[in-house]
Amino acid sequence: MPKLIEFENVTIHREGYPALREVTFSIETGEHTAILGPNGSGKSTLIKAITRECYPRYAPPVCRLRIWGKEVWHLFELRSLLGIVTNDLVETCVKPYSAMETALSGFFGSIGIWPNHEVTPRMEEEARKALAFFDIEHLAERKLTEMSSGEQRRAVFARALVHGPKALILDEPTNSLDVRAQREVRDSMRKLAEGGVTVILVTHHLPDIIPEIGRVITLREGRMHSDGSKEQGLRADSLSALFGVDVKVGSEDGYYHMW
Numbered sequence: 001m002p003k004l005i006e007f008e009n010v011t012i013h014r015e016g017y018p019a020l021r022e023v024t025f026s027i028e029t030g031e032h033t034a035i036l037g038p039n040g041s042g043k044s045t046l047i048k049a050i051t052r053e054c055y056p057r058y059a060p061p062v063c064r065l066r067i068w069g070k071e072v073w074h075l076f077e078l079r080s081l082l083g084i085v086t087n088d089l090v091e092t093c094v095k096p097y098s099a100m101e102t103a104l105s106g107f108f109g110s111i112g113i114w115p116n117h118e119v120t121p122r123m124e125e126e127a128r129k130a131l132a133f134f135d136i137e138h139l140a141e142r143k144l145t146e147m148s149s150g151e152q153r154r155a156v157f158a159r160a161l162v163h164g165p166k167a168l169i170l171d172e173p174t175n176s177l178d179v180r181a182q183r184e185v186r187d188s189m190r191k192l193a194e195g196g197v198t199v200i201l202v203t204h205h206l207p208d209i210i211p212e213i214g215r216v217i218t219l220r221e222g223r224m225h226s227d228g229s230k231e232q233g234l235r236a237d238s239l240s241a242l243f244g245v246d247v248k249v250g251s252e253d254g255y256y257h258m259w
């Protein structure tokens with residue numbers, strides 16, 4: 001089976017400054033992984049490399065970026081393999097469209113549903129299933145602008161899930177949520193992971209690393225800092241070196257936190 005994601009020696013410059021430097025790693029399907037790093041370490045650039053918003057500086061064979069074994073993807077085709085939910089996308093989706101319309105819009109790569117969109121009964125069924133998966137089926141007709149932040153986020157997760165992707169990349173999924181909404185989003189991530197969707201979490205926030213995630217890749221100043229088991233990656237000494245400040249780490253019920 002091809003690997004889900006492969007970065008080989010990927011360097012990306014933004015405004016002439018190297019935001020990713022010779023990054024090499026690969027993730028197998030089913031390998032729930034956290035990509036962890038401080039602000040400015042290159043996490044968003046890494047996601048933008050996958051979505052082709054940022055291009056590697058060098059062409060193959062010096063540098064390769066493969067998804068499911070392929071270097072060239074149609075973004076539309078990519079969505080059915082790899083869903084990506086960023087905070088920018090959540091913000092863009094928070095419009096007066098219902099949760100149902102938001103989930104359905106995943107089929108069209110649109111924001112909301114437009115008169116030219118042909119919604120089939122199968123699409124409606126898939127959208128309803130995705131909303132039910134994230135426990136917001138009862139909010140199907142509620143506009144996103146009238147929902148809590150946690151509910152909005154789960155509606156956008158549903159939008160990504162309607163394609164039945166093999167993997168979801170979630171970028172700082174609990175950013176600016178209160179403790180209850182954080183818990184709801186983490187529970188959703190756990191359900192995804194248990195339901196067979198590979199979860200790739202991009203974060204600087206340890207408590208988002210759900211117990212199902214076994215591997216942690218860390219980035220610092222655009223470079224790979226470590227890649228290994230969660231137990232290794234989240235040791236106090238390696239996190240202190242990663243964040244450049246002495247930290248302590250605790251864990252409970254499979255969750256980690258640092259202070």
Ligand SMILES: Nc1ncnc2c1ncn2[C@@H]1O[C@H](COP(=O)(O)OP(=O)(O)OP(=O)(O)O)[C@@H](O)[C@H]1O
Pocket residue numbers: 014015017018019037038039040041042043044045046204
């Ligand atoms: N639009 C841009 N133009 C130029 N440089 C950028 C741009 N966005 C980010 N950078 C630079 O690229 C580097 C990596 O930034 P990136 O946003 O990928 O990091 P990050 O780990 O996602 O940070 P954060 O956790 O703050 O979101 C940083 O040095 C940053 O200043």
